[in-house]
Every structure is written in C-alpha cells, then in structure tokens.
Amino acid sequence: MTIPPTQHPLIEKVRNLLPLIEQTSSEAERLGHLPDRVLNALFELRLFRLFIPEEYNGEPTDLPTALRIFELIASADGATGWLVMIGAGGGLFSGFIEEWAAREIFAPERAVIAGSGSPSGLAITKENGFEASGRWAYASGAYHATWFTANCKIDGNDEQIISIAVPAEQVEIHDTWHVFGMQATGSHDFSVEPVLVPENFTFSLADKPLLKDPIFHCPLETLASLTFASVAVGIAQHALDEFQRFIESKPLAGDIDIQQRIEQANALISHGRWQLYQLAEAVWSEAERSKAPRETLRRQVDNDCREIVHNSVTAADLLKARAGMLAAFTDSAFGRAWRDLHTLSQHIIVSPASA
DSSP, X not given: XXXXXXXXXXXXXXXXXXXXXXXXXXXXXXXXSXXXXXXXXHHHTTGGGTTSOGGGTOOOOOHHHHHHXXXXXXXXXHHHXXXXXXXXXXXXXXXXXXXXXXXXXXXXXXXXXXXXXXXXXXXXXXXXXXXXXXXXXXXXXXXXXXXXXXXXEXXXXXXXXXEEEEEGGGOEEEOOOOOSSOGGGOOEEEEEEEEEEEGGGEEOTTSXXXXXXXXXXXXXXXXHHHHHHHXXXXXXXXXXXXXXXXXXXXXXXXXXHHHHHHHHHHHHHHHHHHHHHHHHHHHHHHHTTTOOXXXXXXXXXXXXXXXXXXXXHHHHHHHHTTOGGGGTOTTOHHHHHHXXXXXXXXXXXXXXXXX
C-alpha cells in the first residue's frame, strides 16, 4: 500500500491501530456501529478532534495530513474511515459558534458531532433563540455522538437557514439505516421535538469565521469533497490489497487478465491519490493565508473528487469481476470494501448526478 509520506506523529499511531480495526470490522457491520473498544482507541488518539482548535482542547491538524489519516483508516475498514472523517469534520463548526457555547460542545475529550445538512427542520424565532423541531436523515455516527447539528428554515422561510446544535439527550434516533454497505456507520434519521435552542448554540457557515485557524477558511462543500474522496481512495486500496491476497492463494497468479486488472486498478487508485493531495495542498495553501479557495479551485475540487470516487469504484469493479464468491460473502473483507465503496459513491456530494 502506498500512502503519501508525512512526518506527523499521528500517522504511525494510526498505523498501529489498523489491525484492531480490521479484526473488528465484521463485528461492527453486524452491530451497525463501532464496538466500544474501537471507539475507545479512536478517542485515545483524539482522531475526532483534528479540526478543533487548541483553545477548545482540540488536536488541530493540517488538511493534507487529516486526509492521509482518513485514507489510512479506510484502508482497513471503510465504515470506520467514514466515521472518523465525519466525526472530525464536525470540528469545522467550532470556528463559527460563540466561544462559551463552542467550549461546552467541543471541549469534552469524547465530544463528537453527528448531524445533517438538509434544511428539513423548522426554527421559530423566540426572544433568546429559536424553538426548533424537525426530522433529518443520514446522521452518521449517531450511536456515539454527544451533540447533533441540523439545518432549519427560520420561521418557515426557505431563503433563511440557520444551523442549530443540540445535545444528544434532546434527540431521538430512528432505526432507518438498512443498507448493503457502510452498515457500521449507523447513519440513522434523528428528530427533535420542539426545543428552545439559545441563539449562542446556532450558527451559519456563510458567516465570517470567529477563529483564525486555516481550516475555518475551507468551505464545507470543499472539505466534504476532499474528505469523502480520501475515504474512497482508502477503501479502493483495501479492495486491491484483499484481492491480491486472494489471488496469491490461488493458482491464478499468472493469469494475464487478472494481472491487467490489478495494474489498471492500481493505476486508477494511484492517480486518484495523486489528484487528491494536489488539490488538498492547493486548498490548504489558500487557507493558511486566511483565504477561501478561489471559485475555479472549488469547481476543480468538486469535479475532480467526483472523478476520484468514480475511478475508485471502477477499480473495485475491475477486481470484483474476477473475485468469484469472494465478493459475495458477507464476512469477506473484499466484499465489504466493494459494498462500502458503492454506498459511499451514492452520496450527493460525490455522485455524478449532483454535477
């Protein structure tokens, strides 16, 4: 496996965690969420805190390094990679929420955000905040989230959207995540009955960030495209690694068609990885100068990340065609990677239909 080199001390610690993630991936899939011993290990490495600033007890990490971490974890298990990526991504909101509220949400060591970007809630204006209610879909990590964020229409106005943050105890989780891939992400629906959300616990990513850390100059859509693509590359690498192990145990190692498929898959994954980190470096260079990426770069990120995800799926499909029943068994690591990758590719951010 070829993950771009980095001197960040977290990388080697993450590598040491991969065997546990691989060993528990079948269990996580059956449970529909990560086993507690995996969660505890992730919390111990502070991997959900990569985009939270130091003043809120964070573990601030540059974007390219964070992508390498997400990719590396996904190369052991796609759902775990997705959950670390989503959980860490929620740290972006810490730069847009007033300080005392941000400290309450993000400072606890085991703080994790889950939520939804769909504006399917209602926020009725009150004297000191909003009365919020609604139901939202696809809250990855709902099992272990401590706070939920969601978008609401202010007083029912489609043109006015506010993001709210509510503690997990005010949220009802609905068992809706019945899918053939990414099962361990537990991306269930959640709802909130009418509850008063103080104004300090609302925010808008359209506003100027309140903190100066570079990550807060990276638009959510751009960050999502890059991070989703990093997980896709990691899962595709996992599929390739598992396929190669499978072939080595069979009298097929000299099969020309199989070798060509391996070479094609490896080329697609390697090129996608190169694209990803070129884009990440360009975006981070702008962010370090307290600038959002220019519009042309944002469009390039959107388009190229869709391509990276598509090519990752293509790479896995090339291998699946010669994987036989390896792709069919539910306890097959290759089959799980293939299913997870196809499920990831349906997300609106990276789906071709969203272009």
